[in-house]
Amino acid sequence: MSEISYNIISYDPEKLGLIKITKKVLADFLNLVGVDVSVQCLECSGRDQLVSEWETIGYYEGSDDDGFPGRLLTLSSKVASQLPASKGHKRILVTSIDIGRVVGTSYGWIAIISSHQIQDDPETFATTVFHELGHIHGAPNTERKKVDRQVNNDPEIVELEKEMQGENAIYECLDFGEHCLNQNCTMRQRLTFENWKVLTKERLAADSPYCESCLANIMSHFEALKGK
Numbered sequence: 642m643s644e645i646s647y648n649i650i651s652y653d654p655e656k657l658g659l660i661k662i663t664k665k666v667l668a669d670f671l672n673l674v675g676v677d678v679s680v681q682c683l684e685c686s687g688r689d690q691l692v693s694e695w696e697t698i699g700y701y702e703g704s705d706d707d708g709f710p711g712r713l714l715t716l717s718s719k720v721a722s723q724l725p726a727s728k729g730h731k732r733i734l735v736t737s738i739d740i741g742r743v744v745g746t747s748y749g750w751i752a753i754i755s756s757h758q759i760q761d762d763p764e765t766f767a768t769t770v771f772h773e774l775g776h777i778h779g780a781p782n783t784e785r786k787k788v789d790r791q792v793n794n795d796p797e798i799v800e801l802e803k804e805m806q807g808e809n810a811i812y813e814c815l816d817f818g819e820h821c822l823n824q825n826c827t828m829r830q831r832l833t834f835e836n837w838k839v840l841t842k843e844r845l846a847a848d849s850p851y852c853e854s855c856l857a858n859i860m861s862h863f864e865a866l867k868g869k
């Protein structure tokens with residue numbers, strides 16, 4: 642399957658053993674979806690230079706038309722210039738650099754995960770890797786039933802999840818993209834770090850990191866790649 646490739650790109654990898662955790666999660670992910678490809682790792686120097694470049698850009702300034710924050714845009718274009726990403730060629734950037742109030746994000750086929758807020762919690766970092774891997778593989782699929790309701794905080798999100806149990810529905814909160822509402826799924830969303838840790842506990846207690854619908858979305862993404 643040469644049309645599919647994975648690169649883990651790291652800035653400051655020694656922190657938390659980011660590459661090791663990311664490799665393990667990616668191996669579990671590929672095993673789950675039955676895809677056998679090798680994963681390449683690229684360690685980048687220049688972390689300090691990157692951080693100083695960022696000092697002139699606010700976290701959320703200089704956003705593009707999709708509202709993708711300026712700092713992350715700088716980082717993703719840096720990644721893309723070294724290793725162009727495409728639908729089949731996924732790039733997973735791991736770093737200890739502070740990327741803003743989120744622990745992870747994704748842009749097209751590039752996932753960015755930061756340990757800055759996570760500090761000494763490898764399982765929460767792993768949850769974030771699973772979550773962003775889901776996004777760069779088309780989960781949750783935007784064709785799923787979308788709940789049109791504004792939610793602004795974690796209690797409201799949890800309430801909506803309870804209400805929509807068994808509906809395979811998705812929603813969008815604060816322009817952060819679509820997220821799943823199914824029980825125990827890693828493609829759900831939390832806006833605070835503390836609650837993201839709770840979601841990690843739920844992931845660890847569940848049989849699979851993804852609900853059936855999100856897994857099906859990911860599988861059909863692979864089908865589309867193979868069909869090309």
Ligand SMILES: [Zn+2]
Nearest residue numbers: 772776820830
């Ligand atoms: Zn997300």
Ligand SMILES: [Zn+2]
Nearest residue numbers: 821826852855
């Ligand atoms: Zn799901």
